[in-house]
Amino acid sequence: EIVLTQSPATLSLSPGERATLSCRASQSVSSYLAWYQQKPGQAPRLLIYDASNRATGIPARFSGSGSGTDFTLTISSLEPEDFAVYYCQQRSNWPPTFGPGTKVDIK
Amino acid sequence: EVQLVETGGGLIQPGGSLRLSCAASGFTVSSNYMSWVRQAPGKGLEWVSVIYSGGSTYYADSVKGRFTISRDNSKNTLYLQMNSLRAEDTAVYYCARDWDGYNLDWGQGTLVTVSS
Numbered sequence: 001e002i003v004l005t006q007s008p009a010t011l012s013l014s015p016g017e018r019a020t021l022s023c024r025a026s027q028s029v030s031s032y033l034a035w036y037q038q039k040p041g042q043a044p045r046l047l048i049y050d051a052s053n054r055a056t057g058i059p060a061r062f063s064g065s066g067s068g069t070d071f072t073l074t075i076s077s078l079e080p081e082d083f084a085v086y087y088c089q090q091r092s093n094w095p096p097t098f099g100p101g102t103k104v105d106i107k
Numbered sequence: 108e109v110q111l112v113e114t115g116g117g118l119i120q121p122g123g124s125l126r127l128s129c130a131a132s133g134f135t136v137s138s139n140y141m142s143w144v145r146q147a148p149g150k151g152l153e154w155v156s157v158i159y160s161g162g163s164t165y166y167a168d169s170v171k172g173r174f175t176i177s178r179d180n181s182k183n184t185l186y187l188q189m190n191s192l193r194a195e196d197t198a199v200y201y202c203a204r205d206w207d208g209y210n211l212d213w214g215q216g217t218l219v220t221v222s223s
Contacts, residue, residue: 034209036152043201043213044144044152055211087152091208095167098152 002026002090004099012107019075021102023088028068032092035064035073038101039084047086048073078104109133109212111202116217123192123221129185129202129214137180140205143187145198146216153198156187157205170196192221 003026013019023033031051036044046055048064051071061076075082083106088099115127127143143155156166156176164176175188185202199218203210 032208036210038152043216044210045213046209046211049207049209089152089209094165096154096208098154100151 001095002029002093002097004088004090004097006086006088006099006102008102009100010103010105012105013078014107015078015080017078019073019078019082019104021073021075021086021104023066023071023073023099025069025071025090027093029090029092031067032090033064033066033071034089034091035062036087036089037082037084038087044087075104109204111204111212111214113200113202113214113217116200116219118220118222119192120223121193121221124188124190125192125219127187127189127200127202127217127219129187131183131185131204134204136178136183136185141176141178141185142203142205142210143176143185144201144203144210144213145196146201147195147198150198155200158185189219192219194221197221 005024007022033051035048038044047058052064063074065072085101085103087101110132112130119125142157145153145155158164158176173191177186197220199216201216202214204212
């Protein structure tokens with residue numbers, strides 16, 4: 001089973017700042033990595049798939065990069081609605097696995 | 108518009124059984140890969156099971172032999188039969204429509220609490 005590690009666990013930033021979230025896989029997942037956003041009391045929402053492709057309706061301030069074992073989710077300028085928990089997920093190897101999440105909270 | 112509505116959660120004693128339902132609208136369940144993903148209180152996401160459009164099913168090791176995923180094409184509904192429930196199965200259970208191996212559309216979740 002591929003283990004995903006996310007860092008930092010918590011990121012404290014102000015609106016308008018840039019957020020950089022990291023996801024590292026225990027072995028290569030090629031580009032088969034997604035990012036999800038989850039707000040309190042809500043279901044997760046797919047943001048990025050295949051490492052760098054934005055899902056339908058996702059604002060351009062969200063971008064993903066990386067391949068192999070190291071991936072990054074960047075939010076170029078934080079909006080108030082972006083404060084949430086972000087999870088990465090790999091679908092390269094069975095079973096699909098999620099990272100533990102990074103919480104982006106308001107500084 | 109795609110909509111997924113889970114029902115069937117509740118409080119159940121250890122060793123008991125529960126069946127979750129996920130009613131879908133806006134698309135055909137049998138033509139899609141459908142998954143169950145769970146989230147223990149205050150914890151992260153854990154993939155539980157998937158059913159492919161062709162009918163093949165797969166399970167996480169933690170639930171294999173205890174949980175069964177199925178669908179009713181006439182009702183456009185996905186199910187998760189959960190037997191021999193344990194305290195560690197306590198979680199919000201989400202159903203999701205998959206796309207290219209990722210969970211694209213999610214329901215609002217249903218809470219299962221296993222406790223005596």
